[in-house]
Each structure stands twice: as structure tokens, then as C-alpha cells.
Amino acid sequence: MTYEVYAFKYAHHARRALENFIGGDPHDGSMPLDYFVWLIRGDGREIVVDTGFSAAMAAKRGRDHIRCPTEALRTLQCDASAVKDVVITHLHYDHVGNFDLFPQATLHLQDLEMRYATGRYMAHECFRGAYEVEDVVGMVRRVYENRVRFHDGDAEIAPGVSVHLIGGHTMGMQAVRVATRRGAVVLASDASHFYANMEQTRPFPIVWSVADMVDGYRKLSALADSAGHIIPGHDPLVLERYPAPSRDLQGIAVRLD
Ligand SMILES: [Zn+2]
Numbered sequence: 001m002t003y004e005v006y007a008f009k010y011a012h013h014a015r016r017a018l019e020n021f022i023g024g025d026p027h028d029g030s031m032p033l034d035y036f037v038w039l040i041r042g043d044g045r046e047i048v049v050d051t052g053f054s055a056a057m058a059a060k061r062g063r064d065h066i067r068c069p070t071e072a073l074r075t076l077q078c079d080a081s082a083v084k085d086v087v088i089t090h091l092h093y094d095h096v097g098n099f100d101l102f103p104q105a106t107l108h109l110q111d112l113e114m115r116y117a118t119g120r121y122m123a124h125e126c127f128r129g130a131y132e133v134e135d136v137v138g139m140v141r142r143v144y145e146n147r148v149r150f151h152d153g154d155a156e157i158a159p160g161v162s163v164h165l166i167g168g169h170t171m172g173m174q175a176v177r178v179a180t181r182r183g184a185v186v187l188a189s190d191a192s193h194f195y196a197n198m199e200q201t202r203p204f205p206i207v208w209s210v211a212d213m214v215d216g217y218r219k220l221s222a223l224a225d226s227a228g229h230i231i232p233g234h235d236p237l238v239l240e241r242y243p244a245p246s247r248d249l250q251g252i253a254v255r256l257d
Contacts, residue, residue, distance in 0.1 A: 001160045002181045003042035005256040006245065007231065007238055008072035010052050011035035011094075012064040020194060021202045022210065031194075033234040035094055037069040038187050038256075039078055040178050045158055046078055047085045048105070049176050049187055053097035057132070061093070067252075070101050075249055087163060089189035089233075090170045091117045091139060092130040099138065107142055110165055111152045113172025114139070116208065121171075130206055164223060166191040168213030169206065175220060180257035183225030189233040191216045198230065231256055 013033040017025035025031075038049035051069060058065035070080035086105040088096050090113050099107060117136045121127040142148050149157075151174070156162045160179030167173055169190045176187040191213075192198035198217040207213050224230045231238060242254035 001043050002179050003040050003045075003160065003257065005178050005180055005185055005187070006039045006041070006076060006253050007036045007242070007256055008039065008069065008075075008253045009034050009036055009239060009251070010065070010067055010069045010072050011058055012066060013062075014064075020204060021197070022205050022207070023202075032236060033193070034236045034239065035063070035234065036238070037072065038176075038231075039073060039076065040161055040176070041076075041078070043159070045085070046083055047087065047158065047161060048073065048078070048080070048083050048102065049087045050089055050095040050189065051086060051098040051102060053094050057093060057097050063094075068101075069098055072252060075252060076245065085157065087157070087174070087176055088113075088139075089175070089187075090173045091136055092170065092190070093132040093135060094130070095189065096135050096139065097132070099135075099142070105147070107139070107148045108155075108157055108163060109139070109148055109150060110163075110172035110174050111150050112165065112167070113170060113174070114143075114150070116171035121208075127208065164219065166212070166216040166219055168209055168211075168216040169204065171208050173208075173216070175216075175223065177223050178257070182257060183229055184223065185256055186220055186224040186230045188220050188230050191220055192230070192232045193234040195232050195235050195237060198232070199227070 017031035018028045040047040055065045087108045153165045163174045193204045203213045244250040
């Protein structure tokens with residue numbers, strides 16, 4: 001079984017390189033972030049990876065909101081309200097903000113991520129800064145509705161689609177591995193924000209454990225068929241390195257498989 005895999009850009013943030021590496025950056029040029037959600041499709045299944053944030057959250061956090069992630073998904077006839085499985089790579093605001101737009105979905109989350117987002121470390125701004133308490137509370141409500149499937153480490157969620165605990169960026173950060181026609185593609189999400197983080201072993205500064213983040217780069221390599229099969233979570237280069245599925249989707253979506 002192989003799947004098609006797509007990345008959809010929904011937001012953007014202009015920033016400088018020194019904000020993207022522990023210890024800054026000697027050149028400190030412009031190094032913007034793109035924000036993505038991902039779609040895995042095949043065998044009659046649609047699995048969405050992360051749900052992005054809303055226009056209201058973009059205004060609150062000073063990000064450029066380009067389109068609702070569910071509108072982006074609709075460009076490839078994916079109806080968010082009917083999606084059955086959503087992987088939440090971690091509970092940061094830019095990955096989980098719209099999960100109420102996926103009312104039918106089972107949300108796949110690591111045990112450790114819920115523990116982290118509801119536990120003692122959230123008393124500290126340095127750890128909670130990228131979490132939104134209403135997102136976390138909303139996820140707890142989904143647990144009580146039996147809409148969350150917890151995973152403890154590695155797990156297959158469909159034939160050829162698996163989640164893998166990476167940690168590092170957050171305690172329960174998970175990546176997704178997908179069997180495709182070109183081999184095993186790994187959606188790293190924020191296990192590596194940019195190609196440069198993993199390729200140059202220069203960790204991103206929002207971090208739970210620097211050691212786990214660095215070990216995570218090796219884990220991603222072990223999971224993927226080659227370095228070219230790893231998709232970083234926020235790198236604008238993803239839109240340059242992969243083709244749009246059609247001309248009218250240029251700058252919106254790319255096909256990764
Ligand atoms: Zn992120």
C-alpha cells in the first residue's frame with residue numbers, strides 16, 4: 001500500500017535567522033517561517049496531519065494568515081468535516097488550533113504530549129509559550145468524548161502509516177512515516193523546523209530537551225529512505241523543492257510522494 005502526501009501552506013511569519021537557532025546565526029539574514037498542514041491519501045483513507053491555527057490566533061500572535069487550513073484541504077477535495085483521522089504532532093498553537101473543524105475525527109496524540117501540556121512544566125513561560133490553554137483544554141474535552149487515540153512511542157495507524165515519538169521540541173513531539181511510491185517519506189513537523197536545523201545539527205530555540213531534539217534528527221534519518229525523504233515542519237524551501245499538484249495550486253500545495 002502506498003499513499004499520496006501533500007503539504008498545504010496556510011500562514012507565514014517574516015523573521016530573522018537568529019530566531020531559528022540556539023545561539024543565533026552569524027549571518028542573521030531574513031529566514032521566514034511557513035506554516036503547513038499535511039494530507040495523506042490512499043486506499044480510501046484520508047489522514048490529516050495537524051490542523052493549523054485560525055485567523056483570530058494569527059492576529060493575536062502576529063502571524064500572516066493566508067487561508068484557513070480547511071480551505072486549503074478543500075482545494076484537493078478533502079472535506080475537513082468528514083475526515084476520520086487526524087494526527088496531532090504536538091499541541092503547540094500552530095499545529096492544533098482548528099481541531100473543532102474536524103468533528104468526525106479521531107485525534108492521534110502521544111501520551112507524553114498530554115502529560116507535558118497539562119503538567120508541571122506549563123507553570124513556566126519558557127515551556128508554555130507556544131501552547132494555548134484553550135487548545136489544551138479543548139483536547140481534554142475530546143478525551144472525555146472518546147475522540148483521542150493515545151500512542152506511547154511508535155504505532156501504526158493505518159497500513160503503511162505510522163507515528164513515531166521524537167520528543168525534543170516538546171516532550172511528546174511525534175513524526176509521521178508514510179509509505180509512498182518513492183519510498184518512506186517522513187513528515188518531521190517540528191522535530192526539525194527547517195532543513196538547516198537537522199542538516200547542520202543546529203537546534204531550534206523553542207525546546208523541551210536539546211539532547212532529545214538532536215537525537216531526533218538521527219531518528220528522522222533512520223525512519224526515512226533518504227535525507228530527501230524528510231519534510232521539515234516550517235521551511236519555505238518545501239514549496240520550492242516539490243511540485244504543485246496543479247498550476248492553480250502553486251504556492252498553496254505541493255505533492256511530497
Ligand atoms: Zn510549529
